[in-house]
Amino acid sequence: MIEVKHLKKQFGGLTVLRDVNLTVNKGDVVVLVGPSGCGKSTFLRCLNRLEEPTSGEVLFMGQPVNDKDIDKVRAKMGMVFQHFNLFPHLTVKKNITLAPVKLGLMKQEEADARALELLGRIGLADKADTYPNMLSGGQKQRIAIVRALAMNPEALLFDEPTSALDPEMVGEVLELMKELAQSGMTMVCVTHEMGFAREVANRIIFIDEGEVKVDKPPKEFFENPENERLRSFLSKVL
Amino acid sequence: MQAFFSDFASKFYAAFLFKDRWLQYIEGVGTTLLVTAASLAMGIALGALVAMIRVGHAQQRPGHHNPLLGLINAVCKVYVTVIRGTPMMVQLLIMSMVIFKSSRNFTMVGALTLGINSGAYVSEIIRGGLMAVDPGQMEAGRSLGLNYITTMMEIVVPQAIKSVLPALGNEFIILLKDTSLITVIGGKELLYAAQGIMNRTYEAMFPLLGTAAIYLVLVMLFSALLGKFERRLRQSDRG
Ligand SMILES: Nc1ncnc2c1ncn2[C@@H]1O[C@H](COP(=O)(O)OP(=O)(O)OP(=O)(O)O)[C@@H](O)[C@H]1O
Ligand SMILES: [Mg+2]
Numbered sequence: 168m169i170e171v172k173h174l175k176k177q178f179g180g181l182t183v184l185r186d187v188n189l190t191v192n193k194g195d196v197v198v199l200v201g202p203s204g205c206g207k208s209t210f211l212r213c214l215n216r217l218e219e220p221t222s223g224e225v226l227f228m229g230q231p232v233n234d235k236d237i238d239k240v241r242a243k244m245g246m247v248f249q250h251f252n253l254f255p256h257l258t259v260k261k262n263i264t265l266a267p268v269k270l271g272l273m274k275q276e277e278a279d280a281r282a283l284e285l286l287g288r289i290g291l292a293d294k295a296d297t298y299p300n301m302l303s304g305g306q307k308q309r310i311a312i313v314r315a316l317a318m319n320p321e322a323l324l325f326d327e328p329t330s331a332l333d334p335e336m337v338g339e340v341l342e343l344m345k346e347l348a349q350s351g352m353t354m355v356c357v358t359h360e361m362g363f364a365r366e367v368a369n370r371i372i373f374i375d376e377g378e379v380k381v382d383k384p385p386k387e388f389f390e391n392p393e394n395e396r397l398r399s400f401l402s403k404v405l
Numbered sequence: 406m407q408a409f410f411s412d413f414a415s416k417f418y419a420a421f422l423f424k425d426r427w428l429q430y431i432e433g434v435g436t437t438l439l440v441t442a443a444s445l446a447m448g449i450a451l452g453a454l455v456a457m458i459r460v461g462h463a464q465q466r467p468g469h470h471n472p473l474l475g476l477i478n479a480v481c482k483v484y485v486t487v488i489r490g491t492p493m494m495v496q497l498l499i500m501s502m503v504i505f506k507s508s509r510n511f512t513m514v515g516a517l518t519l520g521i522n523s524g525a526y527v528s529e530i531i532r533g534g535l536m537a538v539d540p541g542q543m544e545a546g547r548s549l550g551l552n553y554i555t556t557m558m559e560i561v562v563p564q565a566i567k568s569v570l571p572a573l574g575n576e577f578i579i580l581l582k583d584t585s586l587i588t589v590i591g592g593k594e595l596l597y598a599a600q601g602i603m604n605r606t607y608e609a610m611f612p613l614l615g616t617a618a619i620y621l622v623l624v625m626l627f628s629a630l631l632g633k634f635e636r637r638l639r640q641s642d643r644g
Contacts, residue, residue: 215548217544217547217548219466234469238547238550238551238552239550240550241547241548241549241550242549242550243550245548245549246544246545246548248541248544248545250541252539252541252542252544252545253545254542254545254546254560254564255564256560256563256564256567265549265551265559265560266546266549266550266551269551269555269559270550270551314549315549318549318550
């Protein structure tokens, strides 16, 4: 579903990603880990071109991701941010329906119905007409996920979706992500939640020195880390 | 002592009451408010346009600069620099005596000049407001597949408007007072009316103090209204 070939990304003189190659298949739940500043966010943002790769190629459903059809690609590849990035001037319902309606995918009534259905599924239907600043962090992030889901995406990207949350709210967001994973959604997640990675991911990827150093199912990843740097990384986070 | 008071009274009479002169002040105030409103509207329209161009230019990806946008951006920058770098009085004189030297509608030329002048300052206010919106908002909009313009209009601009309203209110107050400058090119606003009366009565104190008092009342009135409006805005932020 997503293919990354020889992806390189530099900021000025700083080479963050040297040569990343990765194929994400339909239904994969891929968790990206790596030391702080190793380029996990940069990699994720290159997938939907919020960052433009210096060189190399990203393919999404067989099509190259370039400036030409970027809006069409993004409509099918949702993204969830660390700081939620809900639109504070719009109600929860409007946050969810804005893009589908503006892009002509749905009429306002259809989109409203879909928003209410999705909100109902996460138990927040009663928040449809409130503004984001009235919600807890966990509620905001779950609504941000619903906002991405309302586009009926083929894949979802998560950049540390629980890092900005109070500890007691992490669970509800991870629970929703787990449900999504079980429903077959293709997901690429940057997260420090090793429990989630172990339980939900089918592949864990260790990025270091601008490359994919390890790409393994969780069991092997945690129990049998051959890579020296991964061992030292795991000893710090586990 | 009595002579002093009777002199006082007769000067007051001459300045405000004789031949219903107070009507001329009222008329002057009307023009002043009209010129203020017209130049503010123009300033906001021009300022918003210039701000959007400059922000649009600044937010292009490195290595993907549109040359046409670059050119328009350069023009906008020159406009802002020139207007903010020269005195309003000089701009007024240039507009009335060089560019529109055959026009007799001095009030209109004055309003136009104020509008162009205000546009430069307003563009900086709006540009600041647009840049102050969390970049994550643009990213969230774009990541949903909305294009740059739609994201700007639906997500960034509405949030920027809220944050620039107080500064725009301030600009309105400044403009209100600056309209008095168009007197020098013959714009028929409040100060012009006062000067007309001075020229007939050969007495300056009452017309000028009266004019100052009227400006002060107007400014205090509008400041109070704006303050009230801002408080309401802040409340809606919280609730
Ligand atoms: N827009 C940018 N301009 C310049 N340097 C950048 C930019 N974005 C990221 N970087 C640099 O690129 C490197 C990788 O950043 P990135 O945010 O991708 O790391 P990360 O793995 O997500 O880290 P973290 O775990 O802290 O989120 C860092 O050194 C960062 O300073
Ligand atoms: Mg990051």
